[in-house]
Amino acid sequence: MPPALGDREARREDVSRAVWHVLADKGFGGLTLRAVAAAMGVSTGMLMHYFPTKRALVAHALDLLEKRTAERPRRERPSEGLAALRAMLLDVLPLTSDDTARNRIWVSSWDLALADDALGADQADRYVRMRSGIRPHLEAARDLGELPVTADPEQLAATAVAFVHGLVVQALFDPGRFPGDVQIAMLDGFLASISSPRSR
Amino acid sequence: MPPALGDREARREDVSRAVWHVLADKGFGGLTLRAVAAAMGVSTGMLMHYFPTKRALVAHALDLLEKRTAERPRRERPSEGLAALRAMLLDVLPLTSDDTARNRIWVSSWDLALADDALGADQADRYVRMRSGIRPHLEAARDLGELPVTADPEQLAATAVAFVHGLVVQALFDPGRFPGDVQIAMLDGFLASISSPRSR
DNA sequence: AGGTACGTAACGAGCGTTCGGTATGTAAGG
DNA sequence: CCTTACATACCGAACGCTCGTTACGTACCT
Structure with missing residues (x-):
C-alpha cells in the first residue's frame, strides 16, 4: 500500500x-x-x-x-426564483479580489481553450453545467409569476450567463468604470428587464 | 524623398x-x-x-x-432606435465564418491584454468606443417610446455589450448549441425584454 | 533494501531578435 | 547617359535565451 x-x-x-x-x-x-x-x-x-x-x-x-469555486462559502442563498438567481450571479461577478482573480483566470484560459479541442470541450461543458444550475431557478420564477408564462428557461439561462460573463469582461478591463455598486445595479436592471410586468 | x-x-x-x-x-x-x-x-x-x-x-x-471591422460592408442599417441597435449587435455575432474568426481573435487577445497594461488599456478603450456607438441608438429608442423614459442609456449600452459578448463566447465554444437562428432569437428576446411594455 | 520525494543539472527544441549579405531601385554628378 | 552613391527590401543564418522535459543523484521513510 x-x-x-x-x-x-x-x-x-x-x-x-x-x-x-x-x-x-x-x-x-x-x-x-x-x-x-x-x-x-x-x-x-x-x-x-x-x-x-x-x-x-x-x-x-x-x-x-x-x-x-462551487464549494466555496457563498453569500446567503435565497432558495427560490429570481432572488436565488440574483445570488448566483452575484457570486460570479468580480466584486472581491478573489473573484477578480478567479475571473481573470477563466477569461485568460479562453485563448488556450479555443486553440485546444479537449480544453475547449471542457469549457463548453462548464457552460452547460452553469446553465443547468440556473435553469431551475428560472422555472421556479416562472411558476411564481416572476417571469412571463411564455418565458423559455433554457434560452433565458443562456442569456443570463451571457450577460454576467460579458459584464465580467468589461469590469476586468475597466474596474474604475465598473465598481461593485455599478455591477450590482446593472444586474438588478437586467433582472428587472426580464421579469414579468406584474411582478415589478 | x-x-x-x-x-x-x-x-x-x-x-x-x-x-x-x-x-x-x-x-x-x-x-x-x-x-x-x-x-x-x-x-x-x-x-x-x-x-x-x-x-x-x-x-x-x-x-x-x-x-x-468598422469599415467592412455591413448589413442594411436601420437608422433609428432599437432596430438600429439590433443591426449593430447582429454584426458582432459569429454568424459567418469571418465573424467567427474575428471573435476568436478578440477573445484570445484577452489573455494577453489582461497581463499587459498597455494592451489592456487599448481593450478598455475599445469597449468605451463600442458603448459610445450604441448609446445614441438607445437615446433615440427612448425618445421614440421604445424604451421606458426611466431607462439609463449608458447603463443599457454596457448591458447590451455584455449580453452580446457573453453570447459570443458561449457560441464560440459550443457552435452546435448556438447556431445562427438561436443567437438571433436570443438577441431578439433580449431586445424585447429591455423595451418598454407599450412598444411590445 | 527499496520505494517515495524531491533537487540539480542538463538536453534539445523553439523562441524573439540581430546581423551580414544581396538584390533593386532611386538620386545625383559629370 | 553612364557612373557612383546610398537607401530600401528582403533572405538566411545565427545568437542568446527560455522553454518543457529527462536523467540522475540523494535524503528520507518503512
Missing part, C-alpha cells in the same frame, strides 16, 4: 494553487513551470513528480478551480 | 492579415514570428523590417482589425 496517498492529492492541490496565482498575475502567456515552481519555492522537478506534463498540470488546475 | 511610402503601410497590412490568420487558427499561444512568416511565405527578417518588435506587430494587427 502506498503511504499517505491523501498527501499526494494535497500536494497536487498546492501546485494548482500556485498555478492559479501565476495565471491571475501573468496570464497563460506567462505561465511556465519555472514560474509555478518559484511561486511555491520548489523545483520544476517536483512539479513533474506530480504531473506528467504541463498540459496535465493546467487541466487539473482549471478543473480544481471550478470544483473549489 | 523615400520612394513608395504608401507601399510600406500596405505591406504592414499584409503582415497583419497573416497575424489574423494565425491567431484565428492557433490563438496567441501559437502566434510566433515564424508562423506568421510561413503563413505569408516570407522570412522572419521581413517581419522585423516592418515592425521593430513582436509586440508592435501584435498591437498593429489588433488596431487594424478593429479599424477594418
Whole structure:
C-alpha cells in the first residue's frame, strides 16, 4: 500500500494553487513551470513528480478551480426564483479580489481553450453545467409569476450567463468604470428587464 | 524623398492579415514570428523590417482589425432606435465564418491584454468606443417610446455589450448549441425584454 | 533494501531578435 | 547617359535565451 496517498492529492492541490496565482498575475502567456515552481519555492522537478506534463498540470488546475469555486462559502442563498438567481450571479461577478482573480483566470484560459479541442470541450461543458444550475431557478420564477408564462428557461439561462460573463469582461478591463455598486445595479436592471410586468 | 511610402503601410497590412490568420487558427499561444512568416511565405527578417518588435506587430494587427471591422460592408442599417441597435449587435455575432474568426481573435487577445497594461488599456478603450456607438441608438429608442423614459442609456449600452459578448463566447465554444437562428432569437428576446411594455 | 520525494543539472527544441549579405531601385554628378 | 552613391527590401543564418522535459543523484521513510 502506498503511504499517505491523501498527501499526494494535497500536494497536487498546492501546485494548482500556485498555478492559479501565476495565471491571475501573468496570464497563460506567462505561465511556465519555472514560474509555478518559484511561486511555491520548489523545483520544476517536483512539479513533474506530480504531473506528467504541463498540459496535465493546467487541466487539473482549471478543473480544481471550478470544483473549489462551487464549494466555496457563498453569500446567503435565497432558495427560490429570481432572488436565488440574483445570488448566483452575484457570486460570479468580480466584486472581491478573489473573484477578480478567479475571473481573470477563466477569461485568460479562453485563448488556450479555443486553440485546444479537449480544453475547449471542457469549457463548453462548464457552460452547460452553469446553465443547468440556473435553469431551475428560472422555472421556479416562472411558476411564481416572476417571469412571463411564455418565458423559455433554457434560452433565458443562456442569456443570463451571457450577460454576467460579458459584464465580467468589461469590469476586468475597466474596474474604475465598473465598481461593485455599478455591477450590482446593472444586474438588478437586467433582472428587472426580464421579469414579468406584474411582478415589478 | 523615400520612394513608395504608401507601399510600406500596405505591406504592414499584409503582415497583419497573416497575424489574423494565425491567431484565428492557433490563438496567441501559437502566434510566433515564424508562423506568421510561413503563413505569408516570407522570412522572419521581413517581419522585423516592418515592425521593430513582436509586440508592435501584435498591437498593429489588433488596431487594424478593429479599424477594418468598422469599415467592412455591413448589413442594411436601420437608422433609428432599437432596430438600429439590433443591426449593430447582429454584426458582432459569429454568424459567418469571418465573424467567427474575428471573435476568436478578440477573445484570445484577452489573455494577453489582461497581463499587459498597455494592451489592456487599448481593450478598455475599445469597449468605451463600442458603448459610445450604441448609446445614441438607445437615446433615440427612448425618445421614440421604445424604451421606458426611466431607462439609463449608458447603463443599457454596457448591458447590451455584455449580453452580446457573453453570447459570443458561449457560441464560440459550443457552435452546435448556438447556431445562427438561436443567437438571433436570443438577441431578439433580449431586445424585447429591455423595451418598454407599450412598444411590445 | 527499496520505494517515495524531491533537487540539480542538463538536453534539445523553439523562441524573439540581430546581423551580414544581396538584390533593386532611386538620386545625383559629370 | 553612364557612373557612383546610398537607401530600401528582403533572405538566411545565427545568437542568446527560455522553454518543457529527462536523467540522475540523494535524503528520507518503512
